Amino acid sequence: MEAYVKTNIQDQVATIEFFHPAHNSLPGDILSQLASSITQAGENDEVLVIVIKSGGDRTFCAGASFTELISIADENEGEKFFMGFANVINAMRKCPKFIIGRVQGKTVGGGVGLAAAMDYCMATKYAAIKLSELNIGIGPFVVGPAVERKLGLSGMSQIAIDANSFYSPEWAKQKGLFTQVFDSTEELDEAVMAFAKNLCNYNPEAVKEMKQMFWRGTEDWDQLLNERAKISGRLVLSDFTKQKLEKYK
Structure with a gap:
């Protein structure tokens, strides 16, 4: 399947779904x-609540696209790529509507953000x-403020330093990142939609x-x-990171 971002609006709930065949990694175009x-959902008067989810069964998001990280040639390109994560976080921050996250599986790096x-x-x-x-020589700099806001400095620093676990x-x-944890995706989906519909009454x-x-x-x-x-x-242009990324080619 090809990568996509699609929005479905039903009963005043906008469900925004993203997908990438590489474990829902996030290249620049998907971030944009x-x-x-x-x-757009935040500006749409027909939308009262937003749900963000990813496609597939087991991985919510693998973080930054390694294919794009490897291809970055200079600092301007690097800044532009990482600003993709900044733009998504800032769009969520500025959105005037509540955003519900539906996380069905493992989440790495930028996905945690x-x-x-x-x-x-x-x-x-x-x-x-x-x-x-830190495993590839960079750090969770862009997503760090969002992660710290939810987990606190102690929680964020713990998982940032222990980058292998x-x-x-x-x-x-x-730590406050998740509000509820369910045994199955089916239970999660039922709870997310019930909660979203309830929020529409506000x-x-x-x-x-x-x-x-x-x-x-x-x-x-x-x-x-x-x-x-x-x-x-x-x-991302450092010799350390370049050598690490070579292993992923």
């Missing part, structure tokens, strides 16, 4: 479409998380004000995440 889809930027995130018992960036969905729930103006309250203190993220993208864009 995700950011645009979130912004996406989950952390959800307003309310639900998962299955298969949804282990890992911040693997998956942490269980129960650990993620205890006053949209109240939701908008609540979003602004929840995200208070992040007003500088346009600049902050841009600065972080520059760091990642520089490090």
